[in-house]
Amino acid sequence: MARAGYMIPMLLGKLTKKPVTVMYPYEKLEPFKDIRAKIKFDTNLCIGCGICARDCPSGACYMVDIPNPVDKKKKTPHFDLDMCTFCGQCDESCPKDAIKLTDEYELAHFKRGELIVK
């Protein structure tokens, strides 16, 4: 039988429940394991193959004319986190495990250049 206020028991039940949201930034949620956030790049492992730049779907990873520490003839990649979608394809494509995704998710900066991982 239909009646108004059918949800009242549910409403009362919710009174004792804590809010779902938290007061960020004073209170922070623990990031999940294996979350994809800021990129960590190890220049000493990179061989300059450029697969990361070729596979990047958003153009966040690109090769620059800086000689690669391992092979001087090759270039090195830069990662512009302004454009990054954090899909982790570069991490997956890298044959030498030079790219890792950390759980550092707070990436707000005052200057644009600070968001480029070199």
Added chain:
Amino acid sequence: MAEVTIPIGPIHPALKEPERFMITIEGETVVAADVRIGHIHRGIEKLAESKTYIQNLYLTERICGICSFTHTTNFSQATEEILGIEVPKRGVYLRTIVNELERIHSHLLWIGVAGHEMGFDTLFMYSWDDREIVQDLLEIMTGNRVNYAYNTIGGVRRDMSPEIAQKALKAMDKLEVAMQKYIDIGLNEDTILKRTQGVGVLSPADARRLTAVGPRLRASGIKYDVRKADPHAAYDEVPFEVITSDTHDVHGQYVVRALETLESIKMVRWMVTNLPDGDYRVKTPRKVPEGESFSRTEAPRGEDIHWLVANGTDKPERLKIRAPTYANIANVAFNLKGAHIADVPMIVAGIDPCMGCMDRVIIIDADKKTQTVTDEAGLWKFANDWYANGGKK
């Protein structure tokens, strides 16, 4: 009484996405409705031609913010078909699990949106609260809440550890209790019944004629689901029922979606317990040989179609996408006629419209300012002439 034409949109406070609805009313009754689509056309199909298959996985994911996984599944399936690759059983099961989790979150989202449209914001808040259970599970499993980046050509990118499986089973128990509540509320709460019963009635014959898909079609009493009709992924092995309703209205859609969520919860539970061992992905070549393939999946909103043509390089020759809202928009325009003006938002929200998914192409003849109806042959002739003249009329 005089007829008044009210334009709603493309930019309007009531619309979440830009589309134009021209509604002619006489008093409080809608006498004519015209839906103009194309205001959020993004050129994704053309863009797909300039990106590699790996990049396209992330592009197709961004067709829709809610049913992102079904688009990548479709694209991966189409590519795998041309490559002639068989995805390992575990990979197929994991894909199906995420597909069903996505259906749960999309349907819970719809219940919230429907509540909001009928002025019942309490339901909106509560259903989105319970949706966090599945969102958290998706984040643990795939690494992200919305655009999961979980699918890849040849399988999935991450395995499911036993701990995650345990968490998934616990989350499903919690969700089942929550869903029972929403079914109970949907069947008994006066606010929902008064705003949805008898609104947007689409008879089975009209649903077929106007190519309705998904929950809209099943709410019209037609038992059709791509998961049963043309089983993809692991749907031929997972036991489930196709839910239909005989009320043919928006309330029927509520019931279909709520019961479908319950079915999805059971399916996820079954798949997690019967997850096969072994590999979850295979390595695939970057270049795809010449060929074409057609793939369809049952997205939360209905049937989603991808048609892919490969030309032997690492980029597709053509990718055609038919999102479910495109198939459903015709019956919305039909249903708006004769409706009460206050029911317009409910009818539009009923199909769970996703305009961003839908807008693929639009042809506007601004010079002639005329409207003509052409058949398929006429459209073919137009297309051939247009190309023969080098893109001129």
